[in-house]
Amino acid sequence: MRGQALFFLCVFCMDTVSGQVSYSIPEEMEKGSLVCNIAQDLGLDFNRLKSGKARLYSGDGAEYIELNRERGVLLIKEGIDREALCADTTPCALHLQMILENPMELFRITVEITDINDNAPSFASREKRFEISESAIIGSKFVLEKALDADIGVNGLQSYSLKPTSNFALKLESQADGSKKVEMVLQKPLDREREREMSLLLTAVDGGEPRMTGTMQITVNVLDVNDNAPVFTKSVYKTTLVENSPHGSSIITVSASDKDEGLNGQVSYTITNSKQRFSELFQIDRKSGQVILTGEIDYEKARLLQIDIEATDNGGLSDSSKIIIDITDVNDNKPQIKILSKSESVLEDSPENTVIAMLSVNDPDSERNGQVKCKINDEIPFKINNGMNGFYSLETAAPLDREVAPRFNITVTCSDEGVPSLSSSVTLTLQISDVNDNAPVFERSSYEAYIVENNTPGLFIFTVKATDADWNQNARVSYILEDSSVNGVPVSSYVSVSADSGVIHAVRSFDYEQIKDFQFRIKAQDGGSPPLSSNVTVKMLIQDQNDNPPQVLYPVQTGGSVVAEMVPRSADVGYLVTKVVAVDVDSGQNAWLSYKLQKATDRALFEVGSQNGEIRTIRQVTDKDAVKQRLTVTVEDNGQPSRSATVIFNVAVADSFPEVLSEFTDFPHDKEYNDNLTFYLVLALAVVSFLFITCLVVIISVKIYRWRQSRILYHSNLPVIPYYPPRYSDTLGTGTLPHVYNYEVCRTTDSRKSDNKFGGAGGQNVLIMDPSSTGTMQRIQSEKSILDEPDSPLEVRMLLFM
Numbered sequence: 001m002r003g004q005a006l007f008f009l010c011v012f013c014m015d016t017v018s019g020q021v022s023y024s025i026p027e028e029m030e031k032g033s034l035v036c037n038i039a040q041d042l043g044l045d046f047n048r049l050k051s052g053k054a055r056l057y058s059g060d061g062a063e064y065i066e067l068n069r070e071r072g073v074l075l076i077k078e079g080i081d082r083e084a085l086c087a088d089t090t091p092c093a094l095h096l097q098m099i100l101e102n103p104m105e106l107f108r109i110t111v112e113i114t115d116i117n118d119n120a121p122s123f124a125s126r127e128k129r130f131e132i133s134e135s136a137i138i139g140s141k142f143v144l145e146k147a148l149d150a151d152i153g154v155n156g157l158q159s160y161s162l163k164p165t166s167n168f169a170l171k172l173e174s175q176a177d178g179s180k181k182v183e184m185v186l187q188k189p190l191d192r193e194r195e196r197e198m199s200l201l202l203t204a205v206d207g208g209e210p211r212m213t214g215t216m217q218i219t220v221n222v223l224d225v226n227d228n229a230p231v232f233t234k235s236v237y238k239t240t241l242v243e244n245s246p247h248g249s250s251i252i253t254v255s256a257s258d259k260d261e262g263l264n265g266q267v268s269y270t271i272t273n274s275k276q277r278f279s280e281l282f283q284i285d286r287k288s289g290q291v292i293l294t295g296e297i298d299y300e301k302a303r304l305l306q307i308d309i310e311a312t313d314n315g316g317l318s319d320s321s322k323i324i325i326d327i328t329d330v331n332d333n334k335p336q337i338k339i340l341s342k343s344e345s346v347l348e349d350s351p352e353n354t355v356i357a358m359l360s361v362n363d364p365d366s367e368r369n370g371q372v373k374c375k376i377n378d379e380i381p382f383k384i385n386n387g388m389n390g391f392y393s394l395e396t397a398a399p400l401d402r403e404v405a406p407r408f409n410i411t412v413t414c415s416d417e418g419v420p421s422l423s424s425s426v427t428l429t430l431q432i433s434d435v436n437d438n439a440p441v442f443e444r445s446s447y448e449a450y451i452v453e454n455n456t457p458g459l460f461i462f463t464v465k466a467t468d469a470d471w472n473q474n475a476r477v478s479y480i481l482e483d484s485s486v487n488g489v490p491v492s493s494y495v496s497v498s499a500d501s502g503v504i505h506a507v508r509s510f511d512y513e514q515i516k517d518f519q520f521r522i523k524a525q526d527g528g529s530p531p532l533s534s535n536v537t538v539k540m541l542i543q544d545q546n547d548n549p550p551q552v553l554y555p556v557q558t559g560g561s562v563v564a565e566m567v568p569r570s571a572d573v574g575y576l577v578t579k580v581v582a583v584d585v586d587s588g589q590n591a592w593l594s595y596k597l598q599k600a601t602d603r604a605l606f607e608v609g610s611q612n613g614e615i616r617t618i619r620q621v622t623d624k625d626a627v628k629q630r631l632t633v634t635v636e637d638n639g640q641p642s643r644s645a646t647v648i649f650n651v652a653v654a655d656s657f658p659e660v661l662s663e664f665t666d667f668p669h670d671k672e673y674n675d676n677l678t679f680y681l682v683l684a685l686a687v688v689s690f691l692f693i694t695c696l697v698v699i700i701s702v703k704i705y706r707w708r709q710s711r712i713l714y715h716s717n718l719p720v721i722p723y724y725p726p727r728y729s730d731t732l733g734t735g736t737l738p739h740v741y742n743y744e745v746c747r748t749t750d751s752r753k754s755d756n757k758f759g760g761a762g763g764q765n766v767l768i769m770d771p772s773s774t775g776t777m778q779r780i781q782s783e784k785s786i787l788d789e790p791d792s793p794l795e796v797r798m799l800l801f802m
Contacts, residue, residue: 020108023074026116027082032075035065035111038098039072042107046072052100056109057340057360064094065111074109082113083150090152097360097391099341104355106340106391117155117208121147123216128202130184130218131316133226133264134192140229141171142184143310143320145272147204147214154207161203162218168200176236177306181320184218192222226315228259230267237323243299243330251282254289256311256319263314272308272320282307291323299329300364331369331418336362337426340391345431348402356382357394357428361414369418377411384412394428402432403469436474436528440466442536449504452543453512461495464502464536466524476527477502482535486518495540497522504538512544513585546590546639552647554581564650567629571621577606580613580647582635592638598646599632606651608633615649625653 023036039049048054049069056067064085066077086092096109123145130142149157160182162170167188173181184200200218205211232254239252258265268286271278281295291307305325312318342357363370374392376384381398394410408430415423442464449462468475479502484491497504502522518540525533555578565578584591595613600606605625607618615631629651636644 019106020110022110022112024112024114025080026114027080028116028118029076029080031077031079035074035076037072038067038074038109042098044072046070048100052102052105054098054100057097057099058094065096067098074111080113082115083119085113087150088152097340099358101341104341104358104393106358106387108389115152115155117151117206117210117212119150119155120212121149121157121204121206121214123147123202123204123214125216127217127219129221131221131223132186132190133223133315133317134190135225135227136186136190136317137227138186138189140186140317142168142186142316143272143318144182144184144202144218145216146179146182146308147216149204149206149214151206151208156206157204158207159205161205163201163203167198168220170202175322190220190222196222198222221316223315226260226264226313226317228264228313229317230256230258230311230313230319232256232309232311232319232321235321237321238326239323240326240328241293241297241305242328243297244332245293245297247294249293251291251293251325252323254284254291254309254311254321254323256289256321258311258313258317260313260315266314267311268313270310270312272310278305278307281305284309297327299327299366300333303327303329303366329366329369331365331416331420331422333363333365333369334422334424335372335374335414335416336364337412337414337424338362339426339428342394342428343430345433346396346400347433347435348400349435349437350396350400352396352398354396355393356396356430357410359384359392359394359412359426361390361392363416365416365418369416371417372414373417374412374414376413380408380410382408382410400432402434402471403438405432406471407431434471434474436470436526436530436532438469438474438526439532439534440468440477440524440526441534442466442524444536446536447538448541449538450541450543451506451510453510453545454547455506455509457506457508459506461504461506461540464497464504464522464524464538466502466534466536468526470526470528474526474528478525478527480523480525482521482523484520486520487515491518491520494518495520510542512542512587513548515542517541544587544590546586546637546641546643548585548590549643550582550584550593550635550637550645552580552582552635552645554579555647555649564652566652566654567617567621568655569621569623569625569653570655571617573617573619575617575621577615577617577651578649579615580608580633580635582613582645584637584643586637586639590637590639594636594638596634596636597631598634599630601626601629601631605629606631621653627653629653 019042021036021038021041025035038044039046046069049067049072054067054069056063056065058065064076064078064080065074067073068075082092085094092113092115094111094113096111098107098109099105100107125145128145132140132142144160147157147160149155157180160170160172160180162168162184165187167186167190168184169187171183171185173183175181182202184202198220200220202216202218204214204216206213233256234254237252237254241249241251254269256267256269258267269284269289270286271282271284273279281293281297282291283294284291289309289311291309304327307323307325308320309323310318310320338360340358340360346354346356359374361372361374363372372390374384374386376382376394381396381400383395383397385393385395387393392412394412409427410430411425411427413423413425415421443466447462447464451459451461464479466477466479468477478499479497480499481492481495481497486494492507494507494510495504496507502524504522519537520540521535521537523533523535525531567575567577580595582593582595584593593613594610595608596610597603597606597608597615602625605617605619605621606615606629608615613633613635615633631649631651633647633649634644635647636642
């Protein structure tokens with residue numbers, strides 16, 4: 001039989017529908033036998049089978065066929081018995097689905113199982129006994145038990161034979177369901193006196209090669225005087241039965257009549273189906289003919305039942321009939337959902353209609369009870385598409401955004417159209433994988449930061465913060481200081497930013513007086529590929545400290561020079577003597593200046609404006625007031641702590657210059673010179689000759705030195721005229737000395753013989769006294785003329801000094 005089965009191997013046909021193939025193989029093939037080369041038939045290579053994780057889905061039945069990915073073939077996994085698999089159903093086929101992933105593909109495979117002659121006809125009982133009256137007329141029929149052959153077609157039951165044929169002949173009558181009614185017909189009257197008991201052999205023969213047979217022994221007991229057989233009122237009885245009907249339900253009552261009387265006319269009813277399952281499902285009352293349900297009726301297992309019944313009288317005569325039961329379906333099965341393949345995650349930038357799962361849905365009920373519709377939960381960006389033969393695909397229906405919904409629980413609910421409707425559901429969890437589609441976003445559109453000047457390098461300033469809505473590496477933000485310059489200097493020499501935390505530190509110490517503010521940009525970049533970034537502008541404001549004292553602009557004080565002002569004795573109260581002009585390079589309250597008179601020769605005579613620095617008289621000047629007045633003015637800012645500057649004035653209270661000349665002719669340098677001269681005279685008493693030589697050398701050196709100094713100052717561009725603010729210059733000559741006087745001084749070693757000579761008046765209002773006699777352009781020009789005329793007397797332009 002196995003060799004014969006191999007003969008039918010690879011009887012194969014290709015369906016015209018793409019993705020579907022059909023094969024035909026005989027039953028009872030050995031395990032491991034080749035069914036077909038599925039890879040070749042579907043046009044697939046072996047690598048595709050491996051990478052796609054090809055696998056078979058065989059539905060609810062046992063898996064009889066397996067897929068060999070390495071060879072790309074289908075093999076027999078288990079022996080297939082067509083009769084156990086399909087019973088009387090024809091054609092008998094296995095419906096398989098081959099699933100491939102990456103991308104998902106579905107191929108339908110139909111394998112038809114053909115029958116081989118592996119079953120002989122058989123009778124339910126080995127022996128059948130008849131009690132036939134000798135009065136039985138010729139033509140009397142006796143129903144014989146039908147043989148059963150599990151095979152189908154030509155391999156199924158084909159014919160019967162009865163031996164011997166001396167009294168009985170075999171009659172076969174075709175029925176509506178294709179089966180044959182077997183009857184034994186009396187051809188020759190029985191003679192009980194000649195033969196009380198007869199033995200016959202009924203043989204059933206199939207059409208296979210080789211032919212197989214089954215036999216049943218028939219024993220006939222010849223009785224006397226029962227010459228009428230029972231007759232059913234109908235040759236076929238039809239009824240309907242709702243599945244899941246309760247046990248004990250009455251299905252139908254059959255009836256047969258017998259013209260005989262007495263015991264010969266009493267009829268008993270039996271179910272003659274050889275299939276044992278009918279005896280478990282139904283019982284018939286032998287006397288009344290009522291058929292009662294005793295088992296479970298399932299429409300999904302059998303939609304139409306056919307019961308053979310027999311009516312027999314006491315004389316052994318019988319008649320047969322058939323009950324056809326049409327099973328009515330009840331919606332008692334929920335749709336069955338099976339996940340064929342699914343994706344655990346999907347990228348958020350996946351295009352629409354991306355398949356994420358494939359489902360198989362089956363409802364074994366019929367008509368509307370088996371019509372299924374599937375849907376998914378609302379308000380999610382997915383859809384379910386109905387495929388062929390109960391296959392569904394779950395697909396994306398809209399763009400996905402992981403930042404809005406990182407995960408979805410997709411519930412697929414399938415409901416039939418029965419009344420009431422039955423449904424079942426399955427939930428799939430789908431993770432949305434991140435894509436770098438969000439740039440970092442700063443907490444603010446711009447930042448302002450403040451730092452106090454004179455800070456220490458490395459001081460923490462503040463922190464910028466940017467967030468990225470993506471996940472993991474795509475959300476990792478790094479901070480970068482963009483290249484720029486501040487006053488021609490790279491901004492990186494001013495500040496630094498931490499790449500991980502966004503913390504900004506000062507790189508150097510800032511000076512408000514040099515730079516008050518500057519801007520720079522910081523870029524936040526994520527770790528995606530390619531990376532995304534955004535920028536923010538940071539404005540850095542330097543806050544002032546009180547680190548600069550006030551600076552006096554007027555009066556200008558240089559070296560040992562002291563400013564002198566003149567107040568006439570006729571000056572009234574509030575007379576403006578002069579004005580102190582000062583500035584502070586700091587800002588805000590650190591630059592608010594106040595003036596106060598710290599010291600004065602006569603505090604009752606002068607006052608200084610605390611806000612404007614003006615020095616005025618506070619009373620009428622009298623003759624008793626000293627000619628020489630010394631004032632010390634302090635300029636103080638409003639910082640914490642405050643800083644200050646001091647300026648000293650000499651004020652002459654007089655109506656004319658000669659009046660105060662004697663008060664301002666104290667020359668410290670002359671005194672020093674006289675002291676030195678006295679020291680030299682004492683030494684000269686001891687060493688006259690040495691002093692003489694020394695004096696000659698000193699005189700010659702001084703001459704040369706003065707000449708060289710005058711030349712240097714003459715050719716230099718140094719300013720010698722002090723700065724006067726325009727609004728404070730006194731063009732009328734009030735409040736300052738009105739004239740410059742020239743003196744001709746003749747000096748000798750004896751101070752008592754020195755002589756002063758008044759010169760002409762100058763045209764300047766303010767004079768600066770220079771005790772060293774080297775401070776003004778007038779002196780330079782004087783010395784230049786003296787050096788040019790060595791015989792002329794020494795003329796010096798003197799400035800007033802203390």
